[in-house]
Amino acid sequence: MSLFVGLFMASTGFTQASNDSAAGITYLAEVYRPFIYEQEGEPAGLAVTLLKLIWQEMDVPEQPIEIMPWPRIYDSGQWDRQVAIFSVYRTRERENHFKWVGPIARxxxxxxxxxxxxxxxxxxxxxxxxxxxxxxxxxxxxxxxxxxxxxxxxxxxxxxxxxxxxxxxxxxxxxxxxxxxxxxxxxxxxxxxxxxxxxxxDSLYYAFSPDVDDALIARFQRALDTVTARQAYRTLLNSYNN
Missing domain, CATH: 3.40.190.10 (Periplasmic binding protein-like II)
Structure with a gap:
């Protein structure tokens, strides 16, 4: 499937209900160009687009992404249940506070x-x-x-x-x-x-709260690895870096 067809499928229609455990995650992000920003009232940016491609690879319906100030997001990612926050630098100080999927970019x-x-x-x-x-x-x-x-x-x-x-x-x-x-x-x-x-x-990652199941983290990582191995991802990365 081409990048552009894939993005069209990921960005159209309403969010669908799903029994997949990936649909039980709360996805939080802050405005952080070029990785996350709002475009016509909707989340956009490199990390958002990549996450949509990961969901497609996992056969998970597109999920809501909440944009809020970073301090609230960071606290949620450490203490609330079933949360993914992005984009987060994976540093030595943060290593044991989250479960990690990435990298997104350097x-x-x-x-x-x-x-x-x-x-x-x-x-x-x-x-x-x-x-x-x-x-x-x-x-x-x-x-x-x-x-x-x-x-x-x-x-x-x-x-x-x-x-x-x-x-x-x-x-x-x-x-x-x-x-x-x-x-x-x-x-x-x-x-x-x-x-x-x-x-x-350092590298930027998707950071999941510690209670997220290891098997789900592994699924996310496999999907990301598959997506980023494609030429479409390199094209996408170049489009945001220019």
């Missing part, structure tokens, strides 16, 4: 600063004494906390950029894709910013 956590500050950081030790802003419960925040620095908590990525531009912080710790899309949405020039330090490179 990404980077980094410190960003104003180019005019000319910060020259060669290692995390050089972060000592800096005022840093980040977002609650993100992989970037975990990396900053590991250095002993308690970051200023921004309410969202745009707020973090505003803190940086106002001079209230020296740098912001964010996912690279989130940072690039945020400054573009704010109408800011990328030339006014620079990457001060790469904190880590």
């Amino acid at each position: 990404g980077r956590q980094a410190l960003f600063c104003l180019r005019s500050r000319n910060l020259k950081l060669r290692s995390i030790e050089d972060m000592t004494g800096l005022k840093i802003a980040s977002l609650r419960d993100t992989a970037s925040t975990s990396k900053v906390l590991q250095t002993g620095i308690v970051p200023t908590c921004a309410t969202h990525a745009r707020h973090a950029v505003e803190l940086l531009r106002s001079g209230r912080v020296d740098a912001i710790a964010l996912d690279e894709a989130r940072f690039r899309h945020t400054i573009a949405a704010m109408g800011l020039s990328a030339r006014d910013f620079e990457t001060a330090l790469i904190l880590s490179e």
Whole structure:
């Protein structure tokens, strides 16, 4: 089946009832371009499209996807029953909190600063004494906390950029894709910013709550492996990276 025919089948009609255990999962995501966003009131993006293809491979009817703020999602994924959240960086700190299906794609956590500050950081030790802003419960925040620095908590990525531009912080710790899309949405020039330090490179996954059955996790993983082995997936990945 072609990618475009498959996407049409996945995006048309109403959500169907199913006795499949995959239909008993609550699927949660936040706006996080290019992986998740809303288009005409509906979830869209690379991770959403990939999940629909996984459901097709598993012969599971398309399920609802709820979009909500990241702190609520992260708490739900750890404590609520039968939840899948995405897209989530699979880090050492998070490893035992979830069951994982992936990878979806690779990404980077980094410190960003104003180019005019000319910060020259060669290692995390050089972060000592800096005022840093980040977002609650993100992989970037975990990396900053590991250095002993308690970051200023921004309410969202745009707020973090505003803190940086106002001079209230020296740098912001964010996912690279989130940072690039945020400054573009704010109408800011990328030339006014620079990457001060790469904190880590990790893969993004679908993260399932610990109570989800291992057999279901294995089914999801087999379906994802089948989908991502096809040329259609590479075409899809390139379309979101361009």
